[in-house]
Amino acid sequence: MSIQKLIDSLQKHINLNRQEQEMLTDFLVLKIIKKKQFFLHEAQIAKEVAFVVSGCLRSYSIDQNGFEHILQFAPTGWWITDMYSFISQQPTHLNIDALMDTEVYLLSRQNQLQLFDKIPKLERYFRIITENSLVGSRQRLIDNLSLTASQRYANFCTTYPTLIHDLPQKLVAAYIGVTPEFLSKLRSGVAKSKKS
Amino acid sequence: MSIQKLIDSLQKHINLNRQEQEMLTDFLVLKIIKKKQFFLHEAQIAKEVAFVVSGCLRSYSIDQNGFEHILQFAPTGWWITDMYSFISQQPTHLNIDALMDTEVYLLSRQNQLQLFDKIPKLERYFRIITENSLVGSRQRLIDNLSLTASQRYANFCTTYPTLIHDLPQKLVAAYIGVTPEFLSKLRSGVAKSKKS
DNA sequence: CCCATTTCTTAACCTGGGTTATTGTAAACA
DNA sequence: TGTTTACAATAACCCAGGTTAAGAAATGGG
Numbered sequence: 001m002s003i004q005k006l007i008d009s010l011q012k013h014i015n016l017n018r019q020e021q022e023m024l025t026d027f028l029v030l031k032i033i034k035k036k037q038f039f040l041h042e043a044q045i046a047k048e049v050a051f052v053v054s055g056c057l058r059s060y061s062i063d064q065n066g067f068e069h070i071l072q073f074a075p076t077g078w079w080i081t082d083m084y085s086f087i088s089q090q091p092t093h094l095n096i097d098a099l100m101d102t103e104v105y106l107l108s109r110q111n112q113l114q115l116f117d118k119i120p121k122l123e124r125y126f127r128i129i130t131e132n133s134l135v136g137s138r139q140r141l142i143d144n145l146s147l148t149a150s151q152r153y154a155n156f157c158t159t160y161p162t163l164i165h166d167l168p169q170k171l172v173a174a175y176i177g178v179t180p181e182f183l184s185k186l187r188s189g190v191a192k193s194k195k196s
Numbered sequence: 197m198s199i200q201k202l203i204d205s206l207q208k209h210i211n212l213n214r215q216e217q218e219m220l221t222d223f224l225v226l227k228i229i230k231k232k233q234f235f236l237h238e239a240q241i242a243k244e245v246a247f248v249v250s251g252c253l254r255s256y257s258i259d260q261n262g263f264e265h266i267l268q269f270a271p272t273g274w275w276i277t278d279m280y281s282f283i284s285q286q287p288t289h290l291n292i293d294a295l296m297d298t299e300v301y302l303l304s305r306q307n308q309l310q311l312f313d314k315i316p317k318l319e320r321y322f323r324i325i326t327e328n329s330l331v332g333s334r335q336r337l338i339d340n341l342s343l344t345a346s347q348r349y350a351n352f353c354t355t356y357p358t359l360i361h362d363l364p365q366k367l368v369a370a371y372i373g374v375t376p377e378f379l380s381k382l383r384s385g386v387a388k389s390k391k392s
Numbered sequence: 393c394c395c396a397t398t399t400c401t402t403a404a405c406c407t408g409g410g411t412t413a414t415t416g417t418a419a420a421c422a
Numbered sequence: 423t424g425t426t427t428a429c430a431a432t433a434a435c436c437c438a439g440g441t442t443a444a445g446a447a448a449t450g451g452g
Contacts, residue, residue: 063342071334084331120316127323130330135280137333138267144340145373146259149439168399177341182439184401345409364429378409380431 002030002053006105009051009077013128014121023118027111033057033098039080040096046085048106052078055102056163059094060174070175073099073163079129099167144177150186152176198226198249202301205247205273209324210317219314223307229253229294235276236292242281244302248274251298252359255290256370266371269295269359275325295363340373346382348372 003025010016016024030053033039039057040046050057057074059082071094074080085092086109107115116123143152156176157164164172173183199221206212212220226249229235235253236242246253253270255278267290270276281288282305303311312319339348352372353360360368369379 061338061342067342069338069341071337083327083334087327087331116320120319123316123319123323124312127319127326130323130326131279131283134326134330134333135283137330137337138279141267141333141337141340142257142265144337145265146257146263170399179440180400181402181441185403185439188401366429375410376430377411377432381409384431 002103003028003105005053005077006051010122010125014125016119016121020119020121024115024122027107027115029106031104031106033102033104035098035100035102038095038097039104040082040085040092040094042093042095043091044085045089046082046092046109047089048108049079049081049086049112050074050096050104050106052076052080053103053105055104056099057096057102057104058099058171059096061094068174069177070171073160073167073175075163083133099171149176149178149182152178153183153186198299199224199301201249201273202247206318206321210321212315212317216315216317220311220318223311224301224303227300227302229298229300231294231296231298234291234293235300236278236281236288236290238289238291239287240281241285242278242288242305243285244304245275245277245282245308246270246292246300246302248272248276249299249301251300252295253292253298253300254295254367255292257290264370265373266367269356269363269371271359279329295367345372345374345378348374349379349382 006028007016007021010024033055039050040059042062052074054076056076057080058070059072059074059080060068060070062068072078072080080096082092082094082096084090085094089109112122112126116126143155147155153172153176156172169183169187170180173180176183178186202224203212203217206220229251235246236255238258248270250272252272253276254266255268255270255276256264256266258264268274268276276292278288278290278292280286281290285305308318308322312322339351343351349368349372352368365379365383366376369376372379374382
């Protein structure tokens, strides 16, 4: 069953007995998001956080010139939402959509907070997950401030060796923070590599 | 007493009784970090997280060209550490030092984890604090990807109206991600403002 | 299987912000 | 009180990466 993927993720950090697992399951909703459909759209409120069982989601913002900036890819085993909107229940400025048909478990903020009271170990799990996300987000900031585009591209290739193959280049460009044209230039080796 | 600043911060999110407050206090160490002294230095391990009672700390990384990039300012009421090193107990790549004489409470990771078991409400507090940090970090990433230097400077002025006055410009530059020379150009209005 | 749409590449040109250098100014400290 | 050290301003020049445009290649949906 697909719930096993989620249980596996939990067991990496905490131990739930059968009963607790079942209680958790009661608070989740399984949903299919088809390719190009939105899980969350600008100005909506992020009522839920999603755990990806299969497929892949991405979150991105659109700037005032219409350019997309990808914040996160969420392949199998990842959680995704707009944390700002999720915790404040204010309208989001982000979009989250599916890069391919994707199966997710949805957990509403309400249910999450209830679960934290009923099963404190789950609060621990999310505390740990959030700590890890913060580390990732900070590191990405550092990379954007410190590295050249070609270094960021090299990073991406080693960090997401899977994604790099079955992802259109324009999405890679929107993640590392360059135009598709410039990424193309980088890949063709025209741009001097600055000792990568 | 200076511990009151910390208690105030806690009470915004959780309720601790007298006994719990005292237990917490037993796990904290009060320390003074004098101006320009380090709380954390590259290659050390972040054994503790610091709560700033008075003064101001800053965390920054140094890139391969020797440029400093400031990740966070921590004035009164803020927590600061390198989360990566703190949770993994691996050597940090960051530096954290004092911009002025600063008084902090230190909480070691060991003590923190023990407190989480003894007072689950504290795990809740840090879960919330970490969620908020993640929101801030993500927003800063978006700003760096979407905004021009002059827009980021304007943002900084409205977000940290206090800091902007008593902070040398070179530190502001190292935060918004430009050279001090260019920030100077921005401030003198020479650079076209791109309707910001 | 074909046509429409999206994605990728290339190339000429442009610009936001960096680099280097100089000069002025203001704290810190002896 | 002078002097050393750090900070800020300005200016001339430079370059990583963006912009525009146009054709080639891949994709996909009917």
